[in-house]
Amino acid sequence: MTKNTFDRIYETLKDRILKGAYSIKMRLPIEDDLIKEFDTSRYAVRKAIKQLADEGLVYSVKGRGVVLLEHTPQTQQFNLSLGQLSGIKAMNADRQLDYRTDVVSFKQVIVDADLSERTAFEIGIPVYAIQRVRLFNGHRNVIDINYFNAQLVPGITADIARQSIYHYIQDDLHVKIAVVKRMLRVDSVRKTDLKYLELGDNNCVGNMISIAFNDTGRQFEYTESHFIPNEFVFTQLIRN
């Protein structure tokens, strides 16, 4: 349940925006009116508006008010889907997906100079090196190449990798996944991609490189997710 004041305001306003309640004048009510309506302080109202702005629904202009950004069915897909931590969003997220994971490689290795250069893990520490093929509706669309710091997230097994490593990390190890940083690239295919992915005629892959941090600030994961063209999208919001 959402119990915070600003959450309640945020949800109410978001609902109204998506329903088109404010669309005619393209403005949100001014802060003072929202304060009166929700019988609260400016803090909660402003925090709720901030959240709407973070999501790309509104934009605040000093001296004028809070403007709604135009949205159409097409441009809805540009809106950020918050909270999807673990990964990739299929292009048609609405259609039903049959999903399976094959663990094609599971090793525990010691970080050497090369691997350290790539993953930013310290030389000499033990890591789990895992390769998993992700099948969507039976198609080999993604290969995940994971390296997990075995000191920070110990006890991973091939069986856990077949299920969900993030589930294990959070629920069993009680390690909080605080921040994930990502880089996105387009790479020419390499041997592993050709071996495991259904690329068709394509000779490139998308490469999403993620590094994840726990709530003590330590990086416990380095992952490359190679995915086939034409199937996946990533969204981003830039504000002035």
Next chain:
Amino acid sequence: MTKNTFDRIYETLKDRILKGAYSIKMRLPIEDDLIKEFDTSRYAVRKAIKQLADEGLVYSVKGRGVVLLEHTPQTQQFNLSLGQLSGIKAMNADRQLDYRTDVVSFKQVIVDADLSERTAFEIGIPVYAIQRVRLFNGHRNVIDINYFNAQLVPGITADIARQSIYHYIQDDLHVKIAVVKRMLRVDSVRKTDLKYLELGDNNCVGNMISIAFNDTGRQFEYTESHFIPNEFVFTQLIRN
């Protein structure tokens, strides 16, 4: 000049973090100490810390403090470079780039059903349809396919397109670029890509689709930037 209190605090803290001043204990000073040090209120201190967290440098834990995220030379490149509104960041942003733009197509057209479906512009309005090849060190790395709403940003010419449309929009038209929403995909090549891009053996392109809004909330631009593999990166931050 940065004149806000929280900007001053933010810059000072960021500087210290990057210099490693806090790295031993992996913590920022607690809020009360920062309030004393900068002789200010909690508001400014918290806003500065929020900004550091938005950038992926720190992470706040209720009850414990503000934790620094590990960073190494490799993982620095995951840090967001804020403020780069206009676009693509080359993989090696540090190396000197010779940069040129060729306008290969410049038209004014009326939006029909198909174009409306793609760009979310209303049927019947006039738009500028522009295609520009971007050369980096003489190499045709990017093709920009722009559609600008001619009512919201009138007066674009081929000459302006050769220079900088964003410069013209902001400085001459005084239109504020408030928000840009992006989608990133990997697409199989199409005819236009083959014609204009130096793809080598690659038969895919990266596709960055942007829609831009002015500060009245109107979408004035739809752009596809197709870019060659292996040269560009995008960064993203996900927080819990």
Next chain:
DNA sequence: GAGTGGTCTAGACCACGGT
């Protein structure tokens, strides 16, 4: 000049983490 959001202050209480 009137109206609006942005910054800032000075407090209070709550929720969580660790001892």
Next chain:
DNA sequence: CCGTGGTCTAGACCACTCC
């Protein structure tokens, strides 16, 4: 239990937009 960041209140003044 204490220390910490998160939420919340009630106000003040400033900077900007628009008329």
